[in-house]
Amino acid sequence: MQSSSELFPVALISAELRGDLSEDVYLLKPNNSPDSSVELALTRLGRAGSEGERGVPVVLLHGSFSNRRFWYSPKGIGLGAYLARAGFDVWIAEMRGHGLSPRNENYRDNQVAQYVRYDLPAIADFIIEQTGQAAHWIGHSLGGVTLAAALAGGYLETSRARSAALFGSQISRVYWPLKLPPVEWGGRLLLRAFPYLSGRRLKRGPEDEPIGLALETLRWLRLFGRFGDGDQDWWAGLTQVRVPILAVGAAADDQDPAWACRKLLEQCSAAPTQFLLLGKDNGFSSDFGHIEMLVSKEAQREVWPLTEYWLQHLQLPAGFAEQASAIGT
Numbered sequence: 001m002q003s004s005s006e007l008f009p010v011a012l013i014s015a016e017l018r019g020d021l022s023e024d025v026y027l028l029k030p031n032n033s034p035d036s037s038v039e040l041a042l043t044r045l046g047r048a049g050s051e052g053e054r055g056v057p058v059v060l061l062h063g064s065f066s067n068r069r070f071w072y073s074p075k076g077i078g079l080g081a082y083l084a085r086a087g088f089d090v091w092i093a094e095m096r097g098h099g100l101s102p103r104n105e106n107y108r109d110n111q112v113a114q115y116v117r118y119d120l121p122a123i124a125d126f127i128i129e130q131t132g133q134a135a136h137w138i139g140h141s142l143g144g145v146t147l148a149a150a151l152a153g154g155y156l157e158t159s160r161a162r163s164a165a166l167f168g169s170q171i172s173r174v175y176w177p178l179k180l181p182p183v184e185w186g187g188r189l190l191l192r193a194f195p196y197l198s199g200r201r202l203k204r205g206p207e208d209e210p211i212g213l214a215l216e217t218l219r220w221l222r223l224f225g226r227f228g229d230g231d232q233d234w235w236a237g238l239t240q241v242r243v244p245i246l247a248v249g250a251a252a253d254d255q256d257p258a259w260a261c262r263k264l265l266e267q268c269s270a271a272p273t274q275f276l277l278l279g280k281d282n283g284f285s286s287d288f289g290h291i292e293m294l295v296s297k298e299a300q301r302e303v304w305p306l307t308e309y310w311l312q313h314l315q316l317p318a319g320f321a322e323q324a325s326a327i328g329t
Contacts, residue, residue, distance in 0.1 A: 144169025
């Protein structure tokens, strides 16, 4: 293939106008991991006719059982489209086997550890090559957990990341049965019988998740488990992160509760941090849920403009100072 990069093979597989937006889809083949078959789809959004006037890059990372459509619908609606119209250079990544990223040979064994060690650094380096700038990074749910792990492991240092925003992302919620070794062992044996978890069958989303990721999560949550891989303790590494971080929790989020999202942020003790709780008690129109915090008409009116402000100023508006409850500054 004719590469769009000098770093590794990159193919521009689509270049389209979608109404008032331009959409370029790249397929990256970094060849930086033990599985050389890995290819990563990266969608770039901008204002049609203004491709030469792109602003600061922003990378969006989807959560589990999801893909780029979480950020950018076929009708051109979503936080990604909103930020592109606001003048940002928006890049939407799709993890291995999600969306336009094909399943790699070892898809079954894919884990967050591989995303943070190999995939996110390759995405960051390609964006820097194309734009000459480090990007802001935004992750939802597992995307935010992956982003936090990459920061903690030193794979997204300040030369690759301007800031990080974590929406509905946590690692501290306890599932007590998994602390019992027989339960954890039984769960592990059961999961090994499947190659992947079906998002549609489980009614969790349009994509599947590799069983390796589920087994990795069990290791984090088991008795004496830790947030990390075999080489690094990511939870401890969070104390060394220096980039500005925004964490956003939703008052009605039962999957990733706000208190746990805040605990992840508090672990980033050396970074400039802010926390925002989306709920009626803080002046919002409703108690947001895990998905509704970013995908809803209320989010479009109330959350997207705050996200844009954060990206521009690396702090929330003055009127949200008490609600934001600045930490570590």
